[in-house]
Amino acid sequence: MRIVSAIITSLLFIACVLSAGAQTTGIHPGTTFPLSRMFYHRGPVMLEPNVYVIWYGNWNRTNHTDTAEGQQIVRDFLNAIGGSPYFAINTTYSVSNMTISGKVSFAGETTDNGSHGRALSPGMLRSVVTNAVGSGALPTDTNGVYFVLTSSDVTETSGFCSHFCAYHYRILFRGADLKYAFVGNFARCPVICTPQPTHSPNGNPGVDGMVSAIAHELSEAVTDPDHNAWFDLQGFENADKCAWTYGHHQYKALNGTWANMGWDYFDGSGAFLYHRDFLIQRNLLRTNTRSGFRVDFCATSYDPASGAAQQ
Numbered sequence: 001m002r003i004v005s006a007i008i009t010s011l012l013f014i015a016c017v018l019s020a021g022a023q024t025t026g027i028h029p030g031t032t033f034p035l036s037r038m039f040y041h042r043g044p045v046m047l048e049p050n051v052y053v054i055w056y057g058n059w060n061r062t063n064h065t066d067t068a069e070g071q072q073i074v075r076d077f078l079n080a081i082g083g084s085p086y087f088a089i090n091t092t093y094s095v096s097n098m099t100i101s102g103k104v105s106f107a108g109e110t111t112d113n114g115s116h117g118r119a120l121s122p123g124m125l126r127s128v129v130t131n132a133v134g135s136g137a138l139p140t141d142t143n144g145v146y147f148v149l150t151s152s153d154v155t156e157t158s159g160f161c162s163h164f165c166a167y168h169y170r171i172l173f174r175g176a177d178l179k180y181a182f183v184g185n186f187a188r189c190p191v192i193c194t195p196q197p198t199h200s201p202n203g204n205p206g207v208d209g210m211v212s213a214i215a216h217e218l219s220e221a222v223t224d225p226d227h228n229a230w231f232d233l234q235g236f237e238n239a240d241k242c243a244w245t246y247g248h249h250q251y252k253a254l255n256g257t258w259a260n261m262g263w264d265y266f267d268g269s270g271a272f273l274y275h276r277d278f279l280i281q282r283n284l285l286r287t288n289t290r291s292g293f294r295v296d297f298c299a300t301s302y303d304p305a306s307g308a309a310q311q
């Protein structure tokens with residue numbers, strides 16, 4: 001989300017929670033009506049980003065969420081999202097001479113055990129990012145999106161868990177325009193920031209919720225990296241318009257929780273390791289013009305070849 005729209009987005013979500021009682025076909029499927037259109041404001045988009053993760057705080061705890069297993073859920077998603085039917089939705093935001101490929105590279109990770117304490121201001125969060133690149137722990141990459149993922153004993157003081165769940169932004173560092181995002185462990189506030197606060201597809205509601213927010217922020221970082229490319233008349237970026245809705249093609253994962261996409265994972269020799277399911281919030285698909293009007297829909301998948309999409 002954009003910082004300026006964070007409060008509105010958060011309030012929308014709380015409204016969804018209050019109305020969730022009658023749900024029988026999945027978690028918050030959301031509207032199938034077309035939404036107001038997106039406008040291009042001439043700034044750059046990211047064609048094929050490199051994603052970096054900074055694990056901040058203590059991810060070696062025994063609380064069943066800030067764990068090595070939790071980290072692996074994030075890695076598995078980041079290794080799967082590039083080239084997926086889900087991320088292909090962002091290809092509809094290509095502009096002349098800038099074709100968004102739909103691919104993503106999970107390009108590196110590092111650990112910061114808490115250099116700036118357990119209560120991060122926005123400025124301290126920026127320092128966490130610039131320290132990681134300044135020290136050489138991660139490369140300085142203007143084609144990168146740096147995700148600061150904090151453990152559940154860490155907060156962000158400008159409104160994490162009260163006014164927003166995540167955000168993306170940019171920093172100018174030694175002349176380089178670096179894109180970054182903050183996503184805290186939602187175990188800190190599961191009822192506010194996760195769709196399934198007590199049970200989730202990978203048995204870790206806090207981290208499963210983070211993954212959905214990572215997908216949201218990455219889509220926005222690609223289509224609006226410097227906050228001068230794609231957003232609507234209210235300032236909402238593509239994923240903001242579909243936030244906290246999970247579509248009409250949900251299914252039950254093996255543990256009985258709701259999911260809407262999943263992948264098989266294999267080891268280096270091609271042997272099947274395991275399957276993972278995820279419940280990922282939708283993103284806005286820019287569709288072809290019909291009857292003279294562009295109609296944009298929230299979707300969970302898109303096939304650029306056929307134009308087929310799942311809402």
Ligand SMILES: [Zn+2]
Nearest residue numbers: 001002220240
């Ligand atoms: Zn957003």
